[in-house]
Amino acid sequence: MSDKEKPPMMQGFKKAHEMVKNAEDVKIYSHIDCDGLSAGAILSSTLDKLEIQHEIEFISLDLLDEIKPENELTIFSDLASGQNLDNFLTSNSQVLILDHHPPLRSLNQYNGGFLELNPNHYGIDGSYEISGGGMAYILAKTFGFIDLSWMGVLSAVGDMQDSVNGKLQGLNREILNDSISINQLHSYHDLSIYGRQTRPLFVALSYFGDVKLPITNNRNECLLLLRELEIPTFGDGKQRTLYDLSMDEKQRIFSELVRMLSREVPQRYVKHIPQLVSGDAYEFLNEELYTPLRDASEFSTAINACSRNKEHEIALNVLKGNRNSALKDMEKLTRKHRRYLAQKMDLMKQEDSLIKMENLQYFTGYGIKSEVIGTITGMLLSNGDWRKPIIGFTNVGDNKDGVKVSLRCSRLLAYDGIHFGNIIQKVAEKVGGFGGGHSVACGAYIPESCTDKFLQLFDSTLNGVV
Numbered sequence: 001m002s003d004k005e006k007p008p009m010m011q012g013f014k015k016a017h018e019m020v021k022n023a024e025d026v027k028i029y030s031h032i033d034c035d036g037l038s039a040g041a042i043l044s045s046t047l048d049k050l051e052i053q054h055e056i057e058f059i060s061l062d063l064l065d066e067i068k069p070e071n072e073l074t075i076f077s078d079l080a081s082g083q084n085l086d087n088f089l090t091s092n093s094q095v096l097i098l099d100h101h102p103p104l105r106s107l108n109q110y111n112g113g114f115l116e117l118n119p120n121h122y123g124i125d126g127s128y129e130i131s132g133g134g135m136a137y138i139l140a141k142t143f144g145f146i147d148l149s150w151m152g153v154l155s156a157v158g159d160m161q162d163s164v165n166g167k168l169q170g171l172n173r174e175i176l177n178d179s180i181s182i183n184q185l186h187s188y189h190d191l192s193i194y195g196r197q198t199r200p201l202f203v204a205l206s207y208f209g210d211v212k213l214p215i216t217n218n219r220n221e222c223l224l225l226l227r228e229l230e231i232p233t234f235g236d237g238k239q240r241t242l243y244d245l246s247m248d249e250k251q252r253i254f255s256e257l258v259r260m261l262s263r264e265v266p267q268r269y270v271k272h273i274p275q276l277v278s279g280d281a282y283e284f285l286n287e288e289l290y291t292p293l294r295d296a297s298e299f300s301t302a303i304n305a306c307s308r309n310k311e312h313e314i315a316l317n318v319l320k321g322n323r324n325s326a327l328k329d330m331e332k333l334t335r336k337h338r339r340y341l342a343q344k345m346d347l348m349k350q351e352d353s354l355i356k357m358e359n360l361q362y363f364t365g366y367g368i369k370s371e372v373i374g375t376i377t378g379m380l381l382s383n384g385d386w387r388k389p390i391i392g393f394t395n396v397g398d399n400k401d402g403v404k405v406s407l408r409c410s411r412l413l414a415y416d417g418i419h420f421g422n423i424i425q426k427v428a429e430k431v432g433g434f435g436g437g438h439s440v441a442c443g444a445y446i447p448e449s450c451t452d453k454f455l456q457l458f459d460s461t462l463n464g465v466v
């Protein structure tokens with residue numbers, strides 16, 4: 001294929017390839033979530049392989065305007081498309097942005113040493129078709145480093161790009177196929193129950209919670225159900241996990257979940273139930289069985305546990321394959337993370353903190369670390385009314401006076417056509433904040449004095465919608 005026939009984004013990557021190849025001193029800034037960490041690991045591994053000296057730093061969006069150009073080439077990864085980069089526009093430092101968030105600047109607004117690659121400029125959906133890690137991987141692939149593709153898949157899963165229809169699509173699918181082609185990864189259709197490798201089946205089942213069922217948060221009910229379905233919970237000297245089940249056993253659980261859900265939800269949702277119960281699983285074949293690293297969802301949780309404890313270095317080491325002590329450290333952080341979540345959940349339940357409005361429910365989780373407010377909001381979903389979204393508030397911390405808002409809802413509402421990411425963006429802007437995200441998981445930052453106004457506006461926006 002000649003250059004002219006290549007899709008335009010690839011021409012951009014060709015330029016990026018040249019920029020990176022010719023650089024001798026590189027600084028990478030990547031975002032602090034699972035996608036950003038994986039993207040950073042892909043870029044850092046790429047530069048390692050090219051023997052290019054570099055530093056990497058993981059930062060949150062609000063710190064971006066404090067950064068000054070100090071290196072020959074600065075790469076921004078999984079961030080910066082939505083931010084002002086005035087410090088860099090007037091400097092001699094070369095800038096490469098690899099982001100997938102909605103861009104502020106139009107395509108090719110800047111030339112010379114400033115290159116911004118964003119799928120949204122090329123008609124590619126940055127929410128579902130490619131992640132920040134995916135963009136980093138496409139660059140890595142121009143150097144032939146297909147072995148880094150598994151991290152591109154992990155990034156997409158970490159960013160919940162498969163959250164709505166249960167599978168990766170668009171460029172994500174191509175990255176997935178690269179990984180499959182070198183036997184790094186196995187992709188298969190499975191029950192969408194979290195904890196495939198590490199959780200005993202009856203525990204994993206009890207967390208099934210887009211819609212509240214008799215088994216939700218009830219391990220005894222789960223054990224009874226498995227007994228009824230004649231699925232042993234113990235085998236080969238250990239508790240069985242979802243991974244251990246035969247196709248036939250999975251089919252029995254699938255049918256039973258569909259039956260239970262059909263009884264709970266209004267008729268118009270029934271056709272969406274199979275999507276809720278099953279989806280694609282991604283298994284990393286080079287990782288050890290029954291560890292969180294073997295399954296993409298569980299791996300992304302482990303990375304998030306590092307990130308939420310501000311231990312980015314540990315995540316980076318695990319991702320880059322420097323496993324020895326990093327792996328143990330990561331396990332410790334995962335346990336700590338889980339304990340923290342359980343404590344906060346207990347507190348929230350004791351205080352019965354979920355307040356109901358006409359079209360939504362909310363809680364004020366002041367004291368919950370802003371990094372985990374989204375996770376807690378999602379966990380509370382199975383305690384409230386699944387027909388309405390849950391909104392959680394917490395302080396941002398670090399002496400800033402804003403409030404972080406998180407929203408989670410059942411995927412059934414998204415199947416019904418509601419996009420809460422777009423709604424929260426508009427409502428946040430009306431009260432002087434900013435926000436956005438996915439249809440079923442999104443967030444915002446708003447001034448603390450505006451939380452009541454925000455809730456009222458949000459609630460009235462949903463009149464007739466939910």
Ligand SMILES: [Mn+2]
Nearest residue numbers: 035078132159
């Ligand atoms: Mn991202």
